[in-house]
Amino acid sequence: MKIFHCDHCEHLVFFENTQCVSCGHLLAFLPDLSEIGSLEDAGDNRWRSPLPAAKDRSYRLCDNYRNANVCNWAVASDDPNPLCISCRLTRITPDPSRPGHQEAWYRLEQAKRRLVYTAMSLRLPLKSKFDDAERGLAFEFVADPPNPDDPPALTGHANGVISINVAEADDAERERRRMALHEPYRTLLGHFRHESGHYYWDRLVSGTDRIDRFRETFGDERQDYAQALQAHYANGPAPDWQQRFVTAYASAHPWEDWAETWAHYLHMTDTLETAAACGVSLRPRRADEPSMKKVPASAGTPESPFDRLIDSWYPLTYMLNSLNRGMGLADAYPFVLPAPAVQKLRVVHEITAAGDPERT
Numbered sequence: 127m128k129i130f131h132c133d134h135c136e137h138l139v140f141f142e143n144t145q146c147v148s149c150g151h152l153l154a155f156l157p158d159l160s161e162i163g164s165l166e167d168a169g170d171n172r173w174r175s176p177l178p179a180a181k182d183r184s185y186r187l188c189d190n191y192r193n194a195n196v197c198n199w200a201v202a203s204d205d206p207n208p209l210c211i212s213c214r215l216t217r218i219t220p221d222p223s224r225p226g227h228q229e230a231w232y233r234l235e236q237a238k239r240r241l242v243y244t245a246m247s248l249r250l251p252l253k254s255k256f257d258d259a260e261r262g263l264a265f266e267f268v269a270d271p272p273n274p275d276d277p278p279a280l281t282g283h284a285n286g287v288i289s290i291n292v293a294e295a296d297d298a299e300r301e302r303r304r305m306a307l308h309e310p311y312r313t314l315l316g317h318f319r320h321e322s323g324h325y326y327w328d329r330l331v332s333g334t335d336r337i338d339r340f341r342e343t344f345g346d347e348r349q350d351y352a353q354a355l356q357a358h359y360a361n362g363p364a365p366d367w368q369q370r371f372v373t374a375y376a377s378a379h380p381w382e383d384w385a386e387t388w389a390h391y392l393h394m395t396d397t398l399e400t401a402a403a404c405g406v407s408l409r410p411r412r413a414d415e416p417s418m419k420k421v422p423a424s425a426g427t428p429e430s431p432f433d434r435l436i437d438s439w440y441p442l443t444y445m446l447n448s449l450n451r452g453m454g455l456a457d458a459y460p461f462v463l464p465a466p467a468v469q470k471l472r473v474v475h476e477i478t479a480a481g482d483p484e485r486t
Contacts, residue, residue, distance in 0.1 A: 323388030
């Protein structure tokens with residue numbers, strides 16, 4: 127994630143901001159420029175940005191920005207769709223009349239926009255199901271039924287549809303589930319990244335000449351998926367998972383190994399981009415501690431070498447965990463990457479860099 131500044135007064139603003147706290151200007155994320163822009167009223171529900179790259183362009187606010195307060199993105203004024211490119215991916219939204227659902231919808235869209243931003247940065251295919259019914263992407267934010275005897279809503283992916291249980295937007299409930307499942311890490315954004323891994327496996331790997339490399343690295347996905355998950359929950363992860371996988375759950379099935387590794391790769395690229403934008407560098411006093419030169423602006427993008435990315439990642443996580451411990455918090459990065467997991471991350475990096483097979 128880049129660091130943004132108000133183009134009117136240069137004050138620091140964040141990805142989620144709708145107003146500059148310094149000069150009061152309305153703000154919106156402009157997807158065509160991947161920038162936060164201040165906006166000036168151009169009349170007829172149109173807005174203009176003083177950004178030089180936005181010259182001769184005008185925008186509308188996403189309907190979910192204007193009417194629901196769950197978005198801060200803009201739409202090109204000549205785009206007939208009332209929703210921004212992120213919100214139009216969502217086809218089932220929480221019922222705002224149910225307690226807590228309006229706040230949950232905001233948090234869900236907030237996490238989803240970060241995923242969409244990363245997908246745009248990595249030039250991944252991002253068509254909605256409305257535009258491409260067969261291969262497009264859709265999100266459904268589903269809630270558990272009022273009757274506790276009915277089956278709960280599930281978080282998962284099927285045929286390009288990513289479902290997220292609305293309860294995952296509640297910090298206390300998500301922490302309860304994390305503890306019950308003995309997970310070291312569980313975040314709303316992590317769910318989006320993991321489930322997007324299943325979608326992008328279908329888009330980037332399945333039915334392509336990349337499948338052989340996938341099977342060599344992750345295993346044969348043709349083994350029974352339901353049976354593998356049942357065995358994982360009944361017997362626990364593979365005994366040697368720490369020597370081969372990025373997480374315990376990754377050992378359940380090659381599809382889950384890919385999705386967990388994919389999510390991890392997105393964690394890395396986004397965090398490293400933020401570190402680069404902040405000008406982070408580490409120069410410890412001891413030579414045997416992790417060090418990191420200032421991360422180049424291209425780190426974490428498909429164009430940067432994977433070795434540079436991973437070499438920057440280790441010292442950054444050392445710093446993050448040390449800072450968290452100083453605040454009395456759990457490690458921000460509660461993972462250890464064995465060599466086989468690093469090789470899997472390399473494969474994800476190279477497949478991502480190669481892009482959509484339909485466009486190569």
